[in-house]
Amino acid sequence: MPNLSLTVNGVSLEVEPGTTVAAAAMLAGQPCRVSVGGAPRGPLCGMGICFECRMTINGRVHCRTCQILCEPGMEVKTDD
């Protein structure tokens, strides 16, 4: 299957089908969210428990990106 492209904080990248949005954000070197105290955070548990990987996908906030697969044209942004 061909790779698919999406953007994370405006930076476009290509990933293999089957890649989660959390993995794409790490690949793009972008934090998933900014904490209450202003610190960048990335995925911790990788299994939908910790909520550290939540991001905004296509305008919907607080999406648990470790449980969501990348789709062509997705616009992903750091949650704050």
Place this chain on the structure above:
Amino acid sequence: MTRVACHKFAVLVIGAGPAGMAAAACAGESGVRVGLVDDNFRPGGQIWRSQTAREPALEAGGWLERLRASRVESLCGVRVFDAPEMGVLLAETADDLCELRYDKLILATGARERFLPFPGWTLPNVMGAGGLQALVKSGLPIRGKRAVVAGTGPLLLAVASYLRKHGAEIGMVCEQASWASLGRFAFALMGQPGKIVQALQLKKDLAGVRVITSSWPVAAQGNNVLETVTISRRGKSETLSCDYLACGFHLVPNTELAALLGCQIDRDFVRVDDFQRTTVPEVFCAGEPTGIGGVESALVGGQIAGLASGGRVAEARELFGQRKKLRSFAAALDDAFQLRPELRDLPSAETTVCRCEDVPYSRLQPYPTWRAAKLQTRCGMGPCQGRVCGPATQFLFDWTPDSVRPPMFPARVESLAAVASSPEPQQEAVTGGH
């Protein structure tokens, strides 16, 4: 508007890891309607998480085939958040609210990693050991990256081996347990040839990698992302540069749904009888919530629960002997990977303990109980609802877990509104819980 999808099953299984798959297959083979629900996008759970649909984990193959043959309905991407009355669960999909009705319920909700706070543990790229493995399985390239694997438990070696096979350089594996306790663990495995074969394979996979016992991370450093980790090893410290720190302190069971349903929990685990029945008659439980025992134990417990839920007690009984043998492995695990008291000193005053609400260690210290700390500091009141900081504070301060209240996961306002407009108002749910 949120649509309410209704499903009615004779047997409903929550969690599609090994225990849930085995339970659902056995229940389905009795010829009744069985639903298998998981919040991930594919069955397999954590241990059988596969990178793509094209290459499902091999060990899972036989069970997937049995699920298909017995026409078990698999509902993936579905997360249960409430149990408003016996016989009904409420769940969310990406877009909808879902009402799941059941005659018998089997909980196979698995376990999560225990995380312990230390300075720098909130930096991006400091992750769980299973956490990093899950990310690599879901598309994160690791080739040429340097990873340090730390914490405690048999998962560490398995993760280090997996990462190395996928091209990572393993800087070090740090196991907090001592050589002596690992020796006792190895001795306990003597009666289980399968485990010995696995252990020898891991030893081969990790040839040349530094595996250090009585060793643990004391700090992670970096400018907005992990750059170095400092390790304590027998009183000395050593700083290593790395791209990832994969750090988990064994496993804790996911018992929130069992607690919400009113099942009795004894010392962190769901109490079950010989047939994996909880103290609530219609509800069974199998796998890690009943004791951290690994995949073989989960498969046997799952089969017993699946058979017993359909009244096939004679067949269930035939598996009792197998389960008894596997229980000794669980006991050996428990003994070998006890957390050493020095780990209680890892956080500094400023170290964040509750990651959701950024509550530092020093703010929690004055409180005698989890409840008091929650009310005063918001510790444990963020979206993870204490799933990360709960087990940590239980170890750090001896606090006991609080009761579970709905919604047991954050749910959308539309879903909660739909629940609230049902005949029995759910006031807890409307206010968002705790």
